[in-house]
Amino acid sequence: NAGVTQTPKFQVLKTGQSMTLQCAQDMNHNSMYWYRQDPGMGLRLIYYSASEGTTDKGEVPNGYNVSRLNKREFSLRLESAAPSQTSVYFCASSERSDTYGYTFGSGTRLTVV
Amino acid sequence: EDQVTQSPEALRLQEGESSSLNCSYTVSGLRGLFWYRQDPGKGPEFLFTLYSAGEEKEKERLKATLTKKESFLHITAPKPEDSATYLCAVEPFYNTDKLIFGTGTRLQVFP
Numbered sequence: 001n002a003g004v005t006q007t008p009k010f011q012v013l014k015t016g017q018s019m020t021l022q023c024a025q026d027m028n029h030n031s032m033y034w035y036r037q038d039p040g041m042g043l044r045l046i047y048y049s050a051s052e053g054t055t056d057k058g059e060v061p062n063g064y065n066v067s068r069l070n071k072r073e074f075s076l077r078l079e080s081a082a083p084s085q086t087s088v089y090f091c092a093s094s095e096r097s098d099t100y101g102y103t104f105g106s107g108t109r110l111t112v113v
Numbered sequence: 114e115d116q117v118t119q120s121p122e123a124l125r126l127q128e129g130e131s132s133s134l135n136c137s138y139t140v141s142g143l144r145g146l147f148w149y150r151q152d153p154g155k156g157p158e159f160l161f162t163l164y165s166a167g168e169e170k171e172k173e174r175l176k177a178t179l180t181k182k183e184s185f186l187h188i189t190a191p192k193p194e195d196s197a198t199y200l201c202a203v204e205p206f207y208n209t210d211k212l213i214f215g216t217g218t219r220l221q222v223f224p
Contacts, residue, residue: 004156033211042117042216043157043200058211090156101147101202102212104156 002026006091006105013081013112021076021108023091031094032074033058033102034066036087043090049074081112115140119201119215126191126222134186134218136201146184147212148177149200157200160186191222 004025013019025032034046045058049068063085065077074093078085088109092102118137126132138146145164149157161170163179170177174195176187186199198219202212 040216043202043214045211048211092156100159101145101149101162101204102157103159106156107154 004091004093004103004105006108010109017081018079021089024073025093029093029095033092034076035090038087083112086112115205115213117201117203117213117215119218123219128222128224129190131189134199136184136215138203140203140205142206144204144206146179147202148186151198151200193222196220196222
């Protein structure tokens with residue numbers, strides 16, 4: 001099935017632990033994004049990548065790092081997790097000429113205790 | 114500052130009771146306005162893109178309209194399966210390829 005695949009779906013971390021969220025798309029899109037979604041806050045952009053080899057900060061980048069490994073894959077790393085990073089994380093991809101906006105993955109629900 | 118505001122936050126409708134969701138936006142030049150549907154535990158799913166004031170798009174019981182300041186998502190004779198959170202997002206001309214999202218309207222349609 002074409003689309004955006006995120007792993008894992010659920011994760012519980014202890015404060016200070018690190019982890020990497022994985023994202024892969026098979027639609028040959030150039031742009032990829034990481035968002036977090038919190039109640040009452042909507043979707044907020046963490047990092048994005050306009051093309052392979054480039055990344056840039058979004059609205060809430062502190063505490064995160066990203067890697068655009070190739071055109072298909074875009075990973076999000078939490079180096080030292082904090083309770084404030086408890087959230088649902090969505091990866092998305094898009095093509096600049098596309099009228100469909102973003103295609104989203106199914107999300108990763110992360111809890112930091 | 115670019116901003117997207119959706120209202121109401123939550124809406125409960127009886128099956129068959131038509132209504133509208135509002136998305137007000139402030140942006141320095143609009144390239145496109147997007148509507149998404151999000152079911153619990155899932156990622157947002159694309160519904161419509163609108164590019165210019167006066168434009169309308171329809172899909173089954175949903176119709177989206179756009180003015181220079183806001184967009185409406187009209188739901189005609191809704192069914193329980195229309196229950197979801199509906200998200201609005203704008204793409205500015207100056208910052209293309211990045212969407213600014215509203216906080217959504219949670220719609221419940223009961224039999």
